[in-house]
Amino acid sequence: MKFSKRGAALVATGIAGAMVLSACGGGSSDSGGGEGDSGSGRVIFGESTDFPENLFPYIAAGNATSVANLLIRVLPGPYVVNPDFSVDWDQDLLASEPELDTSSGQVNTYEINPDAVWSDGTPITAADFEFTWRANRSSDPADGGCPALLGTTGYEQIASVEASGDDDKTVTVTYTTPFSDWQSLFGNLLPAHVMDNDDPAALCESITNGWPIADGIMDDISGGPWQIKAENIDVGSQIVTLTPNPEWWGEPTGLAQLVVQNIGNDPTAAVQAMSNQELGVIYPQPQLDLVSQIEDLSPAVESDVNFGLSFEHLDFNTTYGPLSSLAVRQAFTMALDRQEIVDQTVGQFSSDAEVLENRIFFNNQPQYQDTAPDEYKTQNTAMAKSLLESDGWVLGSDGVYAKDGQRLTVQIDTTANNPLRETTINVMIPQLAEAGIEATFNANPDIFAGAEKPTSLEAGGFQAAVFAWVGSPFRGATQSIYEQPQGDAIGQNYSRQGTQEIDDLFAQFQTEPDPDAQAELGNQIDALLWGQVATVPLYQKPTFIAYQSSISGVEDNSTQAGPLWNADTWTVQ
């Protein structure tokens, strides 16, 4: 049978025509263009976490890395967290460095820049600080609070926020009890004139609804160099286009548009899109293949590995038989070669990877001290064995210690489908075997579930676990991890271990407004935590940024400030 050439041509034309029609067909909303006289060019940032459903940062639905990235230069805050983890006052929002007065309790004074205005022209004043405090101070409706709030830490300790000075540009914040991490507050300043409501119930409703992504930020308000207009949010294609804020009083943005496109977490898609120049900047979870493929694109693409605010650690459940003994926990820790663990995991990404020897501070924080006792710094199998023997454990013929008929076996749980953690545990297992401890790997899908799942951290049905804490340079929040459990109320102390001395020091740590004194207290606490060895810090997790070399000004900020922390200064050739 033969098909005529004409028939084949018809079919081909039909299909091509159909595709052409599809390309013509709409489906994505029109996006408004860049406005303002500042900047030229556009950069597309590939967001690899998710596309947010809500942009209000203080509630569960807006509690996402993608939201933090979008808002970092939209909602202003009094402090900037730098890539080196230091904290500086924001010279755009404020006119001078905030003052701290501890002569009677704690009082902070902020002087707002006289030029600072919201994008609708309304001046940024003390009323915005007062409103941000009032919106965040309580989660109890009976107290005028809102249960949808993700946290009230710090704000709940404020007694008053008062305005004074010319045009209410001076803010005086008075605390009922001192709060050491006061610099972390007001990080996303809320516009009082847009959101405020005298009725707490109505305000709570407004907070609970937040800013659904399809509607954008209320009134498209911005107090930073970038502005997110609702018309520039394309929910279907998962793209948000930031344009310059026409009322921005600081240095104009270098670009006319910053486009944030959700690209998902498929590493191959990210590499090929970079190679094909469809993306300007990416900030994916680092994986070995991804890093090496991106490095192959050099010099057209530049990249950088850093170490961020998330640290992996090993938690012992001190209510589990053998691990309730301090000697066993000490021996376990001595048996580990943590340098080898780092070399086999994050060390593969960068030669800068280090063993983390502190739970309170990160390696790259100025406050960091190596507080680990010498016996834990290197693998110490002989000492581990003798310690176990002095605790009554006897080495069995199978090479595993036993005591009163119970073999020294520990199952180490971790999250499912996490290659980095799996490798970590698989490196540990033979190290522990050398010291007569039998360890096994277990991927536990319920590890982070609530107490109703028996094997969760919350329920305490695990023996040991490897997982990460995600922090910030403000370390007061770590209190709930290391404070003694009060009955069933364990806070986040999943190892269920603690001492009164540590609790007392934490109480001071939380209320010491002097940064140097607080750093000293933090390191003292960590030294005491090494005495308990209920948790063993392992390493900070890496971050990875890659960008087209035609874009200038890109610098990773591996803190919560994220890769877009200075996107207003980027320029493109």
Added chain:
Amino acid sequence: MFFFTIRRIIASVLVLIASSFLVFALCAASFDPLSRYYTQNPRPPQAFFDNLREQFGLNDNFFVRYWNWLSGALTGDFGQTIGGTAVTDQLWGRLWITGKMIFFAVLIAVVLAILVGVVGAVRQYKPSDYAFTFLAYLLIALPTFWFAALLKEFVAGGINDAFGRQVLYTLGEESPGIASYGTPSEIFWDRLGHLVLPTICLALLSFAAWSRFQRSAMLDVLGSDYMRLARAKGLTYRRTVMKHGLRNALIPLTTVVALGIGTLFGGAIITEQVFVWHGMGEYLLKNGIGQNDINVVLGWLLISAVFVVLFNLIADVLYAVLDPRIRLA
């Protein structure tokens, strides 16, 4: 025909309700939408957890939860995501994106499958048959993600290099924001450039299996008595094959294609992931299972199941059209 359709629809509704109950039970037992907040540091206040439990209905008995969902779903309200957006609003957008992705792919795949299947059967064991057979098995054997990666690397890379500018794209439906700065013709070529690779990827992979069905169905028909009779009556070979052969050989393919399309509406999961199209497949995996969001999973299930049922019905109707002997009463 009418009663047949009604009967099928009623049976399908019962199947949908039963499957939604099973999936609801499975999700309710395994999902914990609060899990990501327990290890949030600082830990959210207890009032936050109590509020979310109430909001997600986690304090209610399982059957009450299911009834609440079902009674809403029957009125077209699939509830809210854990982020507070109406599932119904999201589903239509996702369905539109998946629809755009698969429509032309299916069209191309069907046309190619019929052409190649018929040619393979008519010229059985000729070089062209061997070549198409080899190609079909090669495509069937290729994992989607790898085939897509090859297309991006070599087809997109090669064509873009040859033109010295971007003609084909590997990510999304259009260049972000092009609607704001592009001319109509730029927007048109941009969208077409985004559509080509996912369409080729889906079309070739679907075509490969379908062409085998078409070939074997055609071979069956070609060997049948009525074909010989038609030839004996003096009809041309071409007319015999087209009029008597192809029409009958299309019946088995109709079932396969209809089922395939119905399933594709549930999401061409890997293709969507690789080409970053935010369609139904991604919705199930990321927004549903990834976020432990029971309303999203069930919304996805119902809509995908409706498409499977719908295309089965279409297949049944097409049987009757293709084979006048079949009358469904």
